[in-house]
Amino acid sequence: MLAGALKTHGNTPKYGLIFHSSFIGRASTRNKGRMARYLANKCSIASRIDCFLEQSTTTFGEKLREQVEERLDFYDKGVAPRKNLDVMKSAIETVIEIPSHVNKRVKHQPQIGLPLSELWKLYMESSAAPMIRNFCIVYIEMSIERVPKEVIGKCHSTQIIDEVAARYRMLRDSKDCEMFLEFCLHTILYQPSPQSGGYRAGLSTVQCERITGKQLGMLNILVALELPPELVYPLYVSACVDSQESVVKKAEEVLKKNASCVNLDDPNLISKLFFLFNGTTGSENISPDSKVSPANPALRVRLMSIFCQSIAVANSFPSTLQCIFGCIFGKLNTLPFLHLKFYAFHGGQFACARA
Incomplete structure (x- = not known):
């Protein structure tokens, strides 16, 4: 019967069927075919959940296995199984309970640190699922109260506040704008060869990070200025070959958005x-x-x-x-x-x- 299920359900995951084939062996002779088809259906559902789920978890698979166990009891003993909707609802509640439990334990203990930078990166990813982004918001709010201001500033290195952007927009349509763009280009082009230690010659680690921060800040200001793309295009192209990964990533992102307009x-x-x-x-x-x-x-x-x-x-x-x-x-x-x-x-x- 298992071979028949594999043949008639060609798109079902064979490995899941073989791994759980003991359910078919436990079923009575007259119910083996029904059990094989039901098992094939649940393995197919499990594979689809694994494909579309953002974070891997065994909860859904365990709940589906419980359903197969209940179905076996139904065939042999007549015990009514739970509905699919109830099983999936229970699985989702179990998945959500885990971060909720962590929430309660961490919320009232300020000494427990939270990885703000990692949470911010996860929140900013365009491919992040809505559920993940919602939990990130909760933990980001909690972690802001527990980390130094420097860490908070690094998370906002790709943005500038509206007040600062408004001041720089005053440069538009002025003679100083061309001088400012030239200065930004020279700063971005300045790329001394790194030493064996990975830092630029004559500079400490702190100084290197400060310069990199200025280059990122310049890119943010150039975006906020909203100048014609032909004026800022050479700067973005130059920043794409910078020796610092953070500068390159920002430049590539901006260049991708403006490439079609140039x-x-x-x-x-x-x-x-x-x-x-x-x-x-x-x-x-x-x-x-x-x-x-x-x-x-x-x-x-x-x-x-x-x-x-x-x-x-x-x-x-x-x-x-x-x-x-x-x-x-x-x-x-x-x-x-x-x-x-x-x-x-x-x-x-x-x-x-x-x-």
């Missing part, structure tokens, strides 16, 4: 990206101290991927050739330079096709 054929934007890629060219009469160095290989790879999407870049001579030659004649065989060579050939093909 006009990659805007002449001013393309000019800024070319300058970012090549730096000061040899034809310009500038003192050595004022010459701007070309972008690092990681940023060049990112810029080349953008150039290969712009018709304006394909028609920009000789800047396009300068970028292509700069990619081809790299002296190192590291992965970024190999990527640059790939984009050089791809960009040359794109330029010939669109020019």
